[in-house]
Amino acid sequence: MKMSHLFVQPQKDAGSGAETANHQLLVQAGFIDQLMAGVYTYLPLGLRVLENIRKIVREEVDGIGGQEIHMPALHPSENWKATGAWENVDVLFKLESRTGKEYALGQSHEEIVVPLMKKFIKSYRDLPRAVYQIQWKFRDELRAKSGIMRGREFEMKDMYSFHETQEDFDRFYAEAKQAYLRIFSRLGLIAKVTEASGGSFSKKISYEFMVLTDAGEDIIRYCEQCDFCINLEIVETNAGICPKCGSALREGKASEVGNIFDLGQRYTEIFDAAYATKEGERAYPIVGCYGIGITRAMGVIVEKLHDEKGILWPETIAPFHVSLVTFDGVEDEAGKIYEELQRADIEVLWDDREVSAGNKLADADLIGNPFRVIISKKSLEKGGYEVKRREEKEGGIIVGIEDLIKYLQR
Amino acid sequence: MKMSHLFVQPQKDAGSGAETANHQLLVQAGFIDQLMAGVYTYLPLGLRVLENIRKIVREEVDGIGGQEIHMPALHPSENWKATGAWENVDVLFKLESRTGKEYALGQSHEEIVVPLMKKFIKSYRDLPRAVYQIQWKFRDELRAKSGIMRGREFEMKDMYSFHETQEDFDRFYAEAKQAYLRIFSRLGLIAKVTEASGGSFSKKISYEFMVLTDAGEDIIRYCEQCDFCINLEIVETNAGICPKCGSALREGKASEVGNIFDLGQRYTEIFDAAYATKEGERAYPIVGCYGIGITRAMGVIVEKLHDEKGILWPETIAPFHVSLVTFDGVEDEAGKIYEELQRADIEVLWDDREVSAGNKLADADLIGNPFRVIISKKSLEKGGYEVKRREEKEGGIIVGIEDLIKYLQR
Numbered sequence: 001m002k003m004s005h006l007f008v009q010p011q012k013d014a015g016s017g018a019e020t021a022n023h024q025l026l027v028q029a030g031f032i033d034q035l036m037a038g039v040y041t042y043l044p045l046g047l048r049v050l051e052n053i054r055k056i057v058r059e060e061v062d063g064i065g066g067q068e069i070h071m072p073a074l075h076p077s078e079n080w081k082a083t084g085a086w087e088n089v090d091v092l093f094k095l096e097s098r099t100g101k102e103y104a105l106g107q108s109h110e111e112i113v114v115p116l117m118k119k120f121i122k123s124y125r126d127l128p129r130a131v132y133q134i135q136w137k138f139r140d141e142l143r144a145k146s147g148i149m150r151g152r153e154f155e156m157k158d159m160y161s162f163h164e165t166q167e168d169f170d171r172f173y174a175e176a177k178q179a180y181l182r183i184f185s186r187l188g189l190i191a192k193v194t195e196a197s198g199g200s201f202s203k204k205i206s207y208e209f210m211v212l213t214d215a216g217e218d219i220i221r222y223c224e225q226c227d228f229c230i231n232l233e234i235v236e237t238n239a240g241i242c243p244k245c246g247s248a249l250r251e252g253k254a255s256e257v258g259n260i261f262d263l264g265q266r267y268t269e270i271f272d273a274a275y276a277t278k279e280g281e282r283a284y285p286i287v288g289c290y291g292i293g294i295t296r297a298m299g300v301i302v303e304k305l306h307d308e309k310g311i312l313w314p315e316t317i318a319p320f321h322v323s324l325v326t327f328d329g330v331e332d333e334a335g336k337i338y339e340e341l342q343r344a345d346i347e348v349l350w351d352d353r354e355v356s357a358g359n360k361l362a363d364a365d366l367i368g369n370p371f372r373v374i375i376s377k378k379s380l381e382k383g384g385y386e387v388k389r390r391e392e393k394e395g396g397i398i399v400g401i402e403d404l405i406k407y408l409q410r
Numbered sequence: 411m412k413m414s415h416l417f418v419q420p421q422k423d424a425g426s427g428a429e430t431a432n433h434q435l436l437v438q439a440g441f442i443d444q445l446m447a448g449v450y451t452y453l454p455l456g457l458r459v460l461e462n463i464r465k466i467v468r469e470e471v472d473g474i475g476g477q478e479i480h481m482p483a484l485h486p487s488e489n490w491k492a493t494g495a496w497e498n499v500d501v502l503f504k505l506e507s508r509t510g511k512e513y514a515l516g517q518s519h520e521e522i523v524v525p526l527m528k529k530f531i532k533s534y535r536d537l538p539r540a541v542y543q544i545q546w547k548f549r550d551e552l553r554a555k556s557g558i559m560r561g562r563e564f565e566m567k568d569m570y571s572f573h574e575t576q577e578d579f580d581r582f583y584a585e586a587k588q589a590y591l592r593i594f595s596r597l598g599l600i601a602k603v604t605e606a607s608g609g610s611f612s613k614k615i616s617y618e619f620m621v622l623t624d625a626g627e628d629i630i631r632y633c634e635q636c637d638f639c640i641n642l643e644i645v646e647t648n649a650g651i652c653p654k655c656g657s658a659l660r661e662g663k664a665s666e667v668g669n670i671f672d673l674g675q676r677y678t679e680i681f682d683a684a685y686a687t688k689e690g691e692r693a694y695p696i697v698g699c700y701g702i703g704i705t706r707a708m709g710v711i712v713e714k715l716h717d718e719k720g721i722l723w724p725e726t727i728a729p730f731h732v733s734l735v736t737f738d739g740v741e742d743e744a745g746k747i748y749e750e751l752q753r754a755d756i757e758v759l760w761d762d763r764e765v766s767a768g769n770k771l772a773d774a775d776l777i778g779n780p781f782r783v784i785i786s787k788k789s790l791e792k793g794g795y796e797v798k799r800r801e802e803k804e805g806g807i808i809v810g811i812e813d814l815i816k817y818l819q820r
Contacts (some may be wrong), residue, residue: 007539
């Protein structure tokens with residue numbers, strides 16, 4: 001894409017109220033625009049990142065048998081009253097039609113997916129099942145000051161699984177946990193998995209996938225030697241020693257990028273979503289739910305992967321693979337290279353604007369594509385194009401077109 | 411995909427309250443599920459169709475320079491109060507946070523996109539621009555009985571363009587009109603374009619793209635010989651003769667699948683979204699808006715393209731290219747063919763369920779993929795596989811695997 005075509009240009013600052021790095025950098029680099037606290041527009045570069053994250057999530061969730069659907073955001077109040085959440089969930093947005101019908105806006109979809117699956121799960125032969133969606137959700141948050149890490153409107157992947165037995169449930173649970181770890185790893189994040197309510201206080205399993213970051217709203221205590229990790233909000237403890245391996249525990253702020261809950265038969269019982277067992281008896285499926293905050297993950301990635309100059313996107317989700325920066329009147333040469341890179345299936349953001357060389361270099365660092373290629377009179381005199389990785393502090397190497405393509409395709 | 415894997419199976423009937431063919435057939439064939447009047451879940455087959463429609467819309471809109479973004483659904487009331495729509499638009503859903511902040515749910519995005527573009531259009535050099543999104547919208551409809559043709563929650567492609575001069579606006583307008591006609595044609599629809607408010611009553615251009623269908627809520631009068639067409643709700647007329655070519659006019663019910671409006675400078679003035687002209691003066695861009703109902707188009711396609719047995723999807727948006735139906739214990743042979751077709755990049759829905767041959771054939775017709783392939787002992791005795799197009803009444807021809815692939819790839 002040519003930057004001159006893009007209607008959004010990087011800005012000098014992110015305006016007032018940007019308290020976190022993800023808010024500041026994403027606004028300044030032109031990925032998002034704040035409509036109001038906790039509510040953002042995703043601009044072309046931001047939408048490309050979101051789409052890359054969605055693609056990774058879909059691949060891994062499809063891989064464990066998830067079937068994608070799209071449930072509505074507008075819910076009849078009856079479903080929420082049935083579970084008591086209409087009264088108990090304080091972040092639930094409620095509204096009324098002009099004829100007086102009450103609705104909730106979806107902040108999660110247990111109340112919708114269980115009555116839906118009741119229609120299709122009639123017999124043990126219809127189990128197990130796992131359905132998921134990638135969808136915008138709404139929460140009436142009192143505070144929303146962490147950029148896209150905590151939104152009043154935000155995108156989630158939420159999956160729901162239905163099982164005959166606890167054993168089958170545990171099997172799928174373990175697969176989902178591994179899929180989640182693969183997702184976060186592909187997103188460039190190291191996710192720590194919290195122990196189920198401290199490991200021993202509850203029979204129900206629940207995992208939280210935590211990424212250490214000062215912008216996080218949770219506090220975790222974790223072992224540096226093994227995978228032990230607990231969320232201090234859920235399990236109060238003074239333990240300084242890892243109960244698993246005896247090493248010292250550390251404490252840190254973290255953000256929850258995903259979670260897995262064992263909902264048991266609570267929802268299938270409430271909605272009377274029974275199936276016929278092999279023996280012909282009525283039974284309620286065991287339900288699990290599995291969330292990943294798509295927009296939150298994008299925010300956490302920026303918190304973790306930036307320097308004083310801008311964002312450092314992982315190659316897997318960067319809006320473009322390469323920033324092509326050209327100056328000193330080398331447009332003809334630059335145009336050819338731009339075409340050649342695209343023919344080699346390399347995604348290029350070409351800064352063809354009429355702004356200073358300094359501006360272009362600063363904006364390329366701010367936007368944070370993984371590679372930067374410079375074409376200038378100087379580089380051409382040296383015999384080619386200067387290429388370097390975004391995170392390299394020093395100037396890059398000079399290569400010809402063939403080596404350039406090889407370098408970028410590695 | 412194997413049908414045994416799909417959690418949704420075709421059903422005997424669509425339940426009560428399904429008054430239109432699109433509602434009946436889409437529910438019965440397992441494409442959608444009704445949560446409440448005008449609000450639907452899109453199931454795996456339905457989501458595949460939606461995604462195919464989105465892809466066609468994106469290609470054509472990108473082709474005329476549209477840049478994709480994603481705006482929120484939750485809007486601050488201030489923006490809607492500024493234009494008077496907070497009071498005047500009766501289908502606007504309104505809600506309040508627990509701290510008393512008022513919001514609207516987006517039913518269109520002029521109130522959001524103009525303040526957004528104000529931040530990026532500073533000078534005549536930043537014009538023209540066109541941005542669009544594909545997004546779920548909300549309308550507090552009094553009646554919602556036309557299946558997915560009129561929803562309280564529905565998906566739209568909405569584009570907004572910004573121009574310096576009326577001439578530039580007219581140029582883009584004409585391009586958008588052609589792009590729209592290409593989109594509807596690729597969707598298998600014949601769209602009639604209504605004249606701008608009858609052609610002479612207003613200087614502002616507005617087009618509606620109408621598809622004749624008895625399930626439609628508009629009445630149009632159109633010429634059978636030329637492209638003259640008017641919406642009787644907008645222009646009252648008793649004319650029986652085409653003012654363009656003198657042929658007889660016909661009248662019919664139609665559904666509006668798209669529209670284009672000239673908004674003039676109304677919104678840019680209200681939000682003071684001025685830019686600096688070449689001469690250094692302040693001026694307001696002329697704005698156009700361009701809608702396509704993604705979910706409505708899907709409903710209209712079903713209204714137009716079905717027979718007594720089920721849906722007849724156009725190849726461009728069908729959930730799968732082929733329904734593979736196998737019976738009489740030929741699973742091994744069927745498995746091989748299933749793999750070979752997929753290797754040839756042909757999308758196959760294989761009915762591998764343990765149900766009767768009659769059920770499988772009826773469900774293949776109901777779901778409506780463009781081609782049907784039967785593998786049975788009988789077909790194998792005849793030397794291969796029976797293939798036919800969905801709409802062909804008679805049994806198909808018998809071919810070997812190579813001819814089958816050629817036939818399906820035509």
